[in-house]
Amino acid sequence: MKLRADAHRILQAALAAVNPRGAIHRALSLEGQSLRIGNDTLSLDTVDRVLLLAAGKAAVGMSQAALDVLGSRVEKGMMVIPHTHDPPILPVETLKAGHPVPDEHGVRAASAALQLAKEAGERDLVLCLLSGGASALWTAPVEGVSLSDLQDVTGRLLRTGATIGDLNSVRKHLSRIAGGRLALAAAPARTVTLIISDVVGSPLDVIASGPTVPDHTTYAYALNILERHETTAPASVLSVLRAGAAGKLPETPKPGDPRLDSSKAHVIASMQDALDGAACEARRLGYTPLVLTGRVEGEAREVGRLTAGLAVGVRDDGQPLPAPAALLLGGETTVTVRGTGKGGRNQELALAAAVALEGQDGVLVASMGTDGVDGPTDAAGAVVDGLTVSRGRASGLTAREHLTSNDSYSFLQATEDLLLIGPTGTNVGDVVVVLAA
């Protein structure tokens, strides 16, 4: 009982550390006639207007907090959020667009953002608020490439297992907004970008396809990615990349490009903050915390088994450290769907851990999507222990069968192990908490 209450507190602390409003308020404040942005300071005497451009799953919370700080100094703004989000009541224009698959709404949103950026003058500040999903929500295929061609090559690369870095290198060379081009459009206006990162390691030029930062990659590199993954691409895509590689199209701005001197980007919340927040709360509750990694990938059920082994290893072997301990992992797993059940990657991870923990005392595994939405369910994840499987059996449910049919939701609903917190309006990936007492 104690473990379970502690797990909930630790997860809440992880969420609090990446709350978009909190992150903006920590990063951005007015101090007299100066605007503090992270460790930088900008004199507002030099700024006529602030233009706000927000895109992504955390756009609402980030915009709200930026408006808390800047108030009427924001003269104009626009925000693009997924179709599934509720539009907020904010004094900035709100557009909705397709995510994760981009649509024509996203093309219109990107054009509007570029238009607003171009309007900015030398004494204007473009405040860009980015979070996960912005790549799809701002879609601006270059001339000659259709939206469906862009979707086609994106889909193919995803299926070959390309990294997000490689995928976004290709996207950046097919886009009018990504790869620093939004900041080029805004220049000579200054651009400040605040980012909630959902990419491991938070590389600025990969998150949201880096619309305001220099691009390390080239047309030639993007072409090479397609070859390396043996990906066939639409003729229009190959034609653009080949023309670019032959020097017939302007490259994305590279590091050191003076046109981006007036653009600064800051990551204001990431998985590392969530893990640090969780570790801090775990320590307060009497557990020795250890952040194992922020780079978990792979099949959810396999990660679940491993975390169960880690829990027992802490309790019985004192490895990697003696109990009471909290091991913290971040990342994003995947689910290979084989059954027809209902669930999400965090619930499936938890159910697999529960199967491996059956009958064990003093151990717990919790897995949570920091966006509060795990798969097509109303749960964010689940908290399981050594009694989860037998609680299910008492309700006539067999954990292994539910795992086989990817039906984690109904099992964990019956055992009352679901984590029901509702959408959080942020996303830095998934957090897994392993407790052993």
Place this chain on the structure above:
Amino acid sequence: MKLRADAHRILQAALAAVNPRGAIHRALSLEGQSLRIGNDTLSLDTVDRVLLLAAGKAAVGMSQAALDVLGSRVEKGMMVIPHTHDPPILPVETLKAGHPVPDEHGVRAASAALQLAKEAGERDLVLCLLSGGASALWTAPVEGVSLSDLQDVTGRLLRTGATIGDLNSVRKHLSRIAGGRLALAAAPARTVTLIISDVVGSPLDVIASGPTVPDHTTYAYALNILERHETTAPASVLSVLRAGAAGKLPETPKPGDPRLDSSKAHVIASMQDALDGAACEARRLGYTPLVLTGRVEGEAREVGRLTAGLAVGVRDDGQPLPAPAALLLGGETTVTVRGTGKGGRNQELALAAAVALEGQDGVLVASMGTDGVDGPTDAAGAVVDGLTVSRGRASGLTAREHLTSNDSYSFLQATEDLLLIGPTGTNVGDVVVVLAA
């Protein structure tokens, strides 16, 4: 280059720590008229004869070292090893039997061992040397249960994912030698059992089905396991377990049973020793070592991806500790065979790690079976780094394709990343070394 040489040294240190001859020599020595066994001492004045009974994959090395120590005090002995092992030249009778699937040879070997135990008198010492595989090599189905019925129920339980503890609970209640019955046969002679453990956590009553130690489980529990896993079993098996549960057959000896007072068991080598040995050598080479867990389970390729993430996390995030560091993991993964290629679980783990590490500097993943034999290959595993995938490409091989077809061996052979050390004559599971500099 340095990382690679260091990985080989660390793996060698892991092997040295679980070498069966070294383990026996550390655990067993003559001191005057006393025999030191671990922390116990036995006066040889009270011992007329030593009878040696060895079974398992490490039986040869263990017997050899015990004979080094005891010489002609061993009056009689017998050893059972897998059909695939070369018989040694030792002054004890050597039998060969089926492993992992038991056969009639194993039934004869178990009968011979029981016969020798029964011959032991009050002033005799039965020295029992056990290692992985002994459950199958000593097969003694109870009256009324045929070898094929025993194979049948074992196979069914394995397919449902039963733990080794549950599987061996059933086996112990269908056996004339397991679950303490060998020590009962030897009583009133003293029995000393030295064990090289291949079971996580080294539970004495699970390793080799605990022929010389008390059994925590019952006929009723064994029956319940079949029900819990919804396993249909041959009628003969159900009939024995039901008769036992109804009190019509004698139970295995339980903890506290005075008939086992004269039987002592010692684990002399296990995964923990291999991990400790690896950690010690890693520290000597300048890496901060951390034993993450000795309880790795799951699909090899998924564990491989995770270890690659761990390596990069050490290098880039300083998690779970800053570079240079060596993360050490032990356990045993599984491979779901989907292709027709050649490989083993350690090679598949390594190839998956190589795919995830492509292009990364200063990181390495190595995976090794401590028995030196990974799958049906002549390799023990492999050592991979950020160049493995491109080395393969230079030979015209695609890492992802080889991974898909479970064909890790030919890829890692072409890249010269295989670990070729030959059979080690011991087995404590698999060791994974993750280095980041």
